Amino acid sequence: MVEEILPDIFKITVPLPDHAVRSVNSYIIASSDRTLVIDTGWNRMACLETLLAAMEEIGVDRAHADLFLTHIHADHAGLAGWMAQKGATVYCGQRDIALMDNFINTSGDKSWPVMQQLAKPHGFSTEELTKGLEAHAGNRYAPEGLGQMTAVQDGDTLTVGSYQLTCIATPGHTPGHMCLYEPTNKLLFSGDHLIGGFTPTISQWALDGTGVDDYLASLDKLLAYDISLALPGHWDSFTNWQGRIKKAKAFHAACNDDILAVLADKQPLSARQVAAARSWNGSKNAWVFFPMARKWSATADTLAHLCHLRDHGQLEMIRHQEQVLWRTKID
Ligand SMILES: [Zn+2]
Numbered sequence: 001m002v003e004e005i006l007p008d009i010f011k012i013t014v015p016l017p018d019h020a021v022r023s024v025n026s027y028i029i030a031s032s033d034r035t036l037v038i039d040t041g042w043n044r045m046a047c048l049e050t051l052l053a054a055m056e057e058i059g060v061d062r063a064h065a066d067l068f069l070t071h072i073h074a075d076h077a078g079l080a081g082w083m084a085q086k087g088a089t090v091y092c093g094q095r096d097i098a099l100m101d102n103f104i105n106t107s108g109d110k111s112w113p114v115m116q117q118l119a120k121p122h123g124f125s126t127e128e129l130t131k132g133l134e135a136h137a138g139n140r141y142a143p144e145g146l147g148q149m150t151a152v153q154d155g156d157t158l159t160v161g162s163y164q165l166t167c168i169a170t171p172g173h174t175p176g177h178m179c180l181y182e183p184t185n186k187l188l189f190s191g192d193h194l195i196g197g198f199t200p201t202i203s204q205w206a207l208d209g210t211g212v213d214d215y216l217a218s219l220d221k222l223l224a225y226d227i228s229l230a231l232p233g234h235w236d237s238f239t240n241w242q243g244r245i246k247k248a249k250a251f252h253a254a255c256n257d258d259i260l261a262v263l264a265d266k267q268p269l270s271a272r273q274v275a276a277a278r279s280w281n282g283s284k285n286a287w288v289f290f291p292m293a294r295k296w297s298a299t300a301d302t303l304a305h306l307c308h309l310r311d312h313g314q315l316e317m318i319r320h321q322e323q324v325l326w327r328t329k330i331d
Helices: 045-058 080-085 094-103 113-122 126-135 211-222 241-262 271-277 292-311
Strands: 002-006 009-015 023-029 035-038 065-068 090-093 150-152 157-160 163-169 178-182 187-191 229-232 315-320 323-328
Touching: 002 045, 009 045, 023 045, 023 229, 035 157, 065 080, 080 090, 090 094, 094 150, 113 126, 113 292, 113 323, 126 292, 163 211, 211 241, 211 292, 241 271, 241 292, 271 292, 271 323, 292 315
Parallel strands: 035 065, 065 090, 090 150, 187 229
Antiparallel strands: 002 009, 009 023, 023 035, 157 163, 163 178, 178 187, 315 323
């Protein structure tokens, strides 16, 4: 589905079959010189067909299109390799480029070996590690054949036709997440940093990561901008971006409280065990119904909050054999 937002700016709803969020938004800023595509969908036929049909409908020559990735998750970056092979320059935040190097086995065997090693100390069984990888859309539909990407920094500008776009580094959902701001019409391409209907998880496996603090600071950073319309990575465009920022902050404060309550009986638990006992979407039993890939992302989000609570003096991290465990701080 193609929707014209402004002259030469189009929103494409790209389906994500069998995924809870159902679709990802790709944006096309058309130009007679170089067109810019923002995010693509998975490396999967249904996504490619949608993108190709949209380009044809808009009249974009795909040999003259570049790609901007808000972040490296496969639902946004899946077709980056395909576009690169058609001649696109692929722009992405530096810290996400570094992650992409970790997660894609460049030999073409998409086994995500680094990912498995990162998840291993946090309470997953060998079977869960194998099953999680097989099922994970980020693994199954990751970009292929993606060569060198072009790093963008906070404040960089890209010119596409008559539009000037400024890159805003918004680490949190991923460490290298980037938004794009168009100042004349006050548009914000917000990726997964700010979404209308829900608050994105923070994906963090690194024990020295600061994903939650980064995310909160990135929310505050946007308050300095004047935004008429936010164009998110999923679902509908929205105008009440300040209200969304408030909700996102309240959401993460509630996540912290929930995690502290889970650990209140002082038993050390792994990140996976804490994640299993948290409420998700207001339900204490939600974990049981999560597919394995969702259990992985829920654990990564929990780990981000555990590290945050440790860094703010509320929890202790302990190592037990090869496992990493968490408990309330004992004075
Ligand atoms: Zn996404």
